[in-house]
Amino acid sequence: MSVLTVGTVAFDDIETPFGRVEKVIGGACTYISWAASYFVNDIRLTSIIGSDFPKEEIIALEKRGVKMDGLKIIEDGLTFFWAGKYHDNMNKRDTLVTDLNVLDDFDPELPDSYKDSKYIMLGNLTPDIQIRVIEQLTNPKLIVLDTMNFWMDIAMDRLKLAISQIDVLTINDEEARQLSGEYSLVKASEKIIAMGPKYLIIKKGEHGALLMSKDKMFYVPALPLSEVKDPTGAGDSFAGGLIGYLAKTDDISFENIKRAVVYGSTMASFCVEEFSLGKLKKLNPQIIEDRIKRFVEITSFSL
């Protein structure tokens, strides 16, 4: 089935305890599309870049089945730029620079060829842009929305309007607490699901991910890794694996969303092992299945 991805395509400067890279490829839509490309080959990218963005990166994505009809290229414009530095424990980071550049004018008008997309992954952006995309969809089967505390701080009403129109919300534990006003993730989940989405996925970084529905929950750990070099894009790689697996299997039952969460966690576990898209670009189905087996191993027990 088709996947629509919406979000940033960016340049990043990243510093972690393991190194520093400059002007590498980043952006939510980039990570989502790369991760999803291991599952489906009808991915419809929706974003905006400047003419400074390297053509070969576009071509590499196109070779993986990612369509570019929805990618707006602004002549003489500059691509969105983000610079961040991770703390020693890599669970926290400081944003050093955010240059919106061409993103400032992003008004995603979907090409006609995108409007019938079935599986929708709305990367973190202003709630207004997310709503604008939702309004143009003719027959979506599942809409997943990612967001962050920043929009809760400055645009809570618009965010809640967006959330009321989706099926799955992905946020981290602190954001779930902020959005709901509840400390307990069980209570937070109840309140958030009452806002509209059928499912809530709480991303807990190195601690894993929690999937909640009205009456069920599922927890998958993050795979403990020998080396974590760069957490940038982990959440988006998770989202890409999730939406890609769901589109491939075309089954939105709780049982299948559980599997999708495991596939999402798997893609995130690859993402963090190298800077930028380093690892995500060189996977194959066998490598992914081998890692899925490791998730099975570390979570299985019999009574």
Place this chain on the structure above:
Amino acid sequence: MSVLTVGTVAFDDIETPFGRVEKVIGGACTYISWAASYFVNDIRLTSIIGSDFPKEEIIALEKRGVKMDGLKIIEDGLTFFWAGKYHDNMNKRDTLVTDLNVLDDFDPELPDSYKDSKYIMLGNLTPDIQIRVIEQLTNPKLIVLDTMNFWMDIAMDRLKLAISQIDVLTINDEEARQLSGEYSLVKASEKIIAMGPKYLIIKKGEHGALLMSKDKMFYVPALPLSEVKDPTGAGDSFAGGLIGYLAKTDDISFENIKRAVVYGSTMASFCVEEFSLGKLKKLNPQIIEDRIKRFVEITSFSL
């Protein structure tokens, strides 16, 4: 099989966002013994208290199969007292008061009837006391040791000597990093297992627990709960469930230690739902098995 528990028996003042209690019953050995008592009825408590400690609390434990030959009562002495206040997120706490009182003179000489104990749970205490207990054991089958960063700060050499003589070490993630000097829990685990223990259990509080051996790992989440009122004693309840289940089943294979970690997590999940021993005192096998099933539910998936 027999369980030997060693650790503090205490009075606690506890403040959490959900309330404040004064001079309630606490102490590692108390929580360990209560939790273990749901699995075995030959528990050998080793601790020290003052004559101010309520007799009925001793009697309640005796009724659960906890032997008191190793409990030293100091006439006119005062029982160890701890006061703590939890931060809003309950993952952090400040210690407000630590009155060692009779604990200052604790030199655990095991009664002859204790020396052949099979399953040993050494609660958090000075490494010297833990070593002194190990030296008196005649034929232990499994020694589990709990400790904390405080001893890493002031008595690292003695702690490493203790760790070299045990089978299972239980610490939290920050302590695993401090003890090993490695940030990655996979690398930290390799270094710690090289110090002596066959197994390392990394307790991650609300994020669950990680069991590591030389070549295997297992992760169990903490059960997401509607209400967490008081985290005090959660780690010790985990330890009590762990050692109790292992003594009951008398099987120290990796597969069985996995199950013991799930039982430990289950006992911890009860502990935090009420202040002090409130919930731990009123369990029964059916309540425990029902909760174990919830752990199975939230962690199971099929590919």
